[in-house]
Amino acid sequence: MIRSRRIVWAAGLGLLVIGTASCKKKEPPPPAETSAAPAPAPAPPAFAVQGVELGKSIDADKKVSTPTTTFGRKDTIYASVTTEGAAPSKTLSAKWTFQDGQAVKEQSESIAPTGPAATEFHISKKGLWPVGKYKVEVSVDGSPAGSKDFEIK
Amino acid sequence: MPDDKQPKADFSDVEGGSSSTAPPAPSSGRTYTVVKGDSLSKIAKQFYGNASQWKKIYEANKDTIKNPDLIYPGQTFKIPDA
Numbered sequence: 001m002i003r004s005r006r007i008v009w010a011a012g013l014g015l016l017v018i019g020t021a022s023c024k025k026k027e028p029p030p031p032a033e034t035s036a037a038p039a040p041a042p043a044p045p046a047f048a049v050q051g052v053e054l055g056k057s058i059d060a061d062k063k064v065s066t067p068t069t070t071f072g073r074k075d076t077i078y079a080s081v082t083t084e085g086a087a088p089s090k091t092l093s094a095k096w097t098f099q100d101g102q103a104v105k106e107q108s109e110s111i112a113p114t115g116p117a118a119t120e121f122h123i124s125k126k127g128l129w130p131v132g133k134y135k136v137e138v139s140v141d142g143s144p145a146g147s148k149d150f151e152i153k
Numbered sequence: 154m155p156d157d158k159q160p161k162a163d164f165s166d167v168e169g170g171s172s173s174t175a176p177p178a179p180s181s182g183r184t185y186t187v188v189k190g191d192s193l194s195k196i197a198k199q200f201y202g203n204a205s206q207w208k209k210i211y212e213a214n215k216d217t218i219k220n221p222d223l224i225y226p227g228q229t230f231k232i233p234d235a
Contacts, residue, residue, distance in 0.1 A: 117175035
């Protein structure tokens with residue numbers, strides 16, 4: 001009788017050990033490797049004038065619709081200055097001169113570009129434009145940044 | 154003897170304007186009205202403490218200043234930030 005009790009106890013103890021082992025808490029899986037931190041956004045390009053185009057009209061994005069360097073005596077003349085880069089403050093200036101060096105008009109526009117932009121300057125004359133050769137010189141904060149020759153016929 | 158000097162072209166009636174797709178640069182909104190005896194250097198000294206900064210005022214007001222040595226009482230200039 002005692003022997004059979006021992007057997008029962010031993011069997012119970014064995015089941016208990018097996019049960020404990022099977023209930024052992026599983027180790028949590030290792031965290032998935034996180035991907036490398038995203039590369040920082042590239043710095044915007046430095047502000048610079050990309051080009052100057054002349055024409056008789058501009059579209060909604062301030063760019064010349066049909067570039068030309070020849071105008072009529074009654075035309076309004078547009079100069080579109082395309083730029084790239086960002087800057088907290090830049091002053092674009094346009095100086096229009098006649099063939100003899102005489103100043104026709106000077107204009108400026110202060111901008112705070114955040115990327116590619118277009119800035120237009122235009123001139124018109126109540127009377128007829130004198131026939132001849134003209135030039136528009138564009139500067140940024142007083143430094144020359146481009147020019148374009150044109151003619152009025 | 155013929156006079157070979159051409160009369161100067163008249164551009165006094167030329168009008169103009171400008172605009173941009175870029176936002177306008179922030180401005181202090183300060184203006185200054187010229188009084189007798191003023192010069193751009195004097196105005197620059199007043200606002201920036203440095204007379205040599207007159208070009209900054211000139212650049213910001215090229216529409217109205219034909220000659221930086223000639224400014225007139227009553228003219229109102231934009232004063233850019235230092």
